[in-house]
Amino acid sequence: MGAALIFxxxxxxxxxxxxxxxxxxxxxxxGSTVNGDVAExxxxxxxxxxxxxxxxxxxxxxxxxxxxxxxxxxxxxxxxLARGAATAGFEIGLVADAQYADVDDKGTRFYRKSLGKLAAxxxxxxxxxxxxxxxxxxxxxxxxxxxxxxxxxxxxSRHRWHQLLGNHDxxxxxxxxxxxPRRLGMAWRHGSFEQDGFxxxxxxxxxxxxxxxxxxxxxxxxxxxxxxRLTAAKVRQAKSWNGGLGAAQLAWLDRICAAARTAGxxxxxxxxxxxxxxxxxxxxxxxxxxxLLDRHPHVVAWLNGHNHAGAFGERNGVPHVTMRGMVETAxxxxxxxxxxxxxxxxxxxxxxxxxxxxxxxxx
Numbered sequence: 001m002g003a004a005l006i007f008x009x010x011x012x013x014x015x016x017x018x019x020x021x022x023x024x025x026x027x028x029x030x031g032s033t034v035n036g037d038v039a040e041x042x043x044x045x046x047x048x049x050x051x052x053x054x055x056x057x058x059x060x061x062x063x064x065x066x067x068x069x070x071x072x073x074x075x076x077x078x079x080x081l082a083r084g085a086a087t088a089g090f091e092i093g094l095v096a097d098a099q100y101a102d103v104d105d106k107g108t109r110f111y112r113k114s115l116g117k118l119a120a121x122x123x124x125x126x127x128x129x130x131x132x133x134x135x136x137x138x139x140x141x142x143x144x145x146x147x148x149x150x151x152x153x154x155x156x157s158r159h160r161w162h163q164l165l166g167n168h169d170x171x172x173x174x175x176x177x178x179x180x181p182r183r184l185g186m187a188w189r190h191g192s193f194e195q196d197g198f199x200x201x202x203x204x205x206x207x208x209x210x211x212x213x214x215x216x217x218x219x220x221x222x223x224x225x226x227x228x229r230l231t232a233a234k235v236r237q238a239k240s241w242n243g244g245l246g247a248a249q250l251a252w253l254d255r256i257c258a259a260a261r262t263a264g265x266x267x268x269x270x271x272x273x274x275x276x277x278x279x280x281x282x283x284x285x286x287x288x289x290x291x292l293l294d295r296h297p298h299v300v301a302w303l304n305g306h307n308h309a310g311a312f313g314e315r316n317g318v319p320h321v322t323m324r325g326m327v328e329t330a331x332x333x334x335x336x337x338x339x340x341x342x343x344x345x346x347x348x349x350x351x352x353x354x355x356x357x358x359x360x361x362x363x
Contacts, residue, residue, distance in 0.1 A: 089341040090196050093125040093133035093159065096305030096334070097325035099168055100150040101141035108308075110330045111141050117326050119153035121335040124350070128337060130159045131195055136305035136323060137166025137205075137272030139184065144172045147183050165189060165204050166272040166306065167241050170211045177214050190249055192256050198268055198340060199260035201253060205273035205283055205304075209243030230284055237282040242273060244284035250292060257296035266363060267296065268340070271304040276320040277313035281306050293318065300360040301345060303338075310334075310353070317361030319345075324352045 100114040125133055140146035154161055163184040170177050181189055190204040206212035210227055213219035223243070230238035245253070260267050275286040283289060293299050294316060301319050308325030324334040333351035345358040 089339055090131040091128060091337055091339045093121070093128075093130050094136065094303065094323060094336045094338055094347075095121055095134070095326055096136040096323035097138040097166070097168075097308055097327055098135065098150060099138045099141040099325065099327035101143060101146050102149065103141070105330070108329060109141075109327050111327060113330060114327050115149060115153060117333045117335075118150065119156070120333060121326075121350075122153050122157045124335075125337070126156075126158050130337070132160045132162060133157065134162045134270060134303075135164065136270065136303065137164040138168040138305060138325075138327075139163065139166070140171070141168050141327070142171035144176055144183075161185075162193075162200075162202065162270070164202060164270060164272050164305075165206050165212070167206060167209065167211055167243065170206065170209075174214050177212065190252070194265065196340075197265055197342075199256065199263075199265045201256050201267055201269045203245065203253070203269065203271040204249065205245065205271050205306075206243040207246045207249050208284065210240055212243060226284065235284070236278070236280050237284060237286065239280060242281065242284055245289060250288065253289075254292055254295070257292075257299060261296060261298050265298070266360065267299040268345075269293075269299065269302045271302065273306045274304045274311065274320065274322045275302065276315050277311055279307060279311060281322075290315070297361070298363045300363065301358055312356065319356075319358040321347070321356065321358065328352070 095118065098114040098118050099109070099111065100118070101111040103111050105111065139150055163186050165181065165184070165186070169180050169184065172180065188202075190202055190207070192199055192201045194200070208219070208223050208226060210220065210223045213223070226244070227238060227240065257267055271283075273283045274281060275283050275289045293302075299318060301321070303321050303323065305323050305325065307322045308328045310324035311320075311322035313320050323336065326334045328334065329352065334349075334353045335351065336347050336349045336353045336355075338348070339346040343360050345360075347353075347356045347358060349355045
């Protein structure tokens, strides 16, 4: 798909808390700045508390009983767990594309209903011993005020949440776009953390995009130029709602994977946009990212959101899962828990999210 995307990167370094009411097992977090620069070798300790303006918020009235009454999770479809495996490893919670907004339904998207769905997922997660939870981007659909409402159910969580940036999270006034990571309680735009022998690489797939930076900035101009080039080349995913990884973030990911290999850790990549299977929702420079992954055989899984229909594929032994969007449909949800074992991930889906067993390639 062409050369790696390049644009200037600012050099400021700031630290912000991570949304979430509690903590699982100890994590060591290595972060870039909220603008994408890497603080080399730094360990970032993120407080286990919601942002100040969410501290006094209460969770929405959605009980676990109510969730169980409405969830369409198919117990019979849950992958078999051998004796002892149900308590081995560690378990995490996964949600993609809650995409809340106080606007009328449109097509298959029911924006207001995402509050109740997210509250029900939090309630379910609260009943389990999880290491942490992840929202894979697009927490809101539009408007800054949407953050005020959608963080209410998260404030009721007893688990730590890691947020990822999605394209819709930047559907706010131009002047407020630099504030989005902080509003999400994020410690960085991209970064990594360690959990029980695994390295989780958290990507900013809006790094090079026409929406993720203020209009007229060098980043915005460079992204518009790149999108025009890809469009002229008839690249399938050359869409204004997609983005790419810049050269600096690609180099950072390469270093993170190399360091994890030296330390004997497997790598799980978390992203908003997919890179595989081929789809119009994929990253602009998916080929460059896949080539990088191919150089690191201990990268064992890629988990993302963005494409609400969901997708699955395995490439060179690495499973790629696109989780289904929570915002879709009026009366069903979509989320999962994932038990991470030494040789596989057992994904237990709820609602529209299917259950899967993701076996790791030999490392």
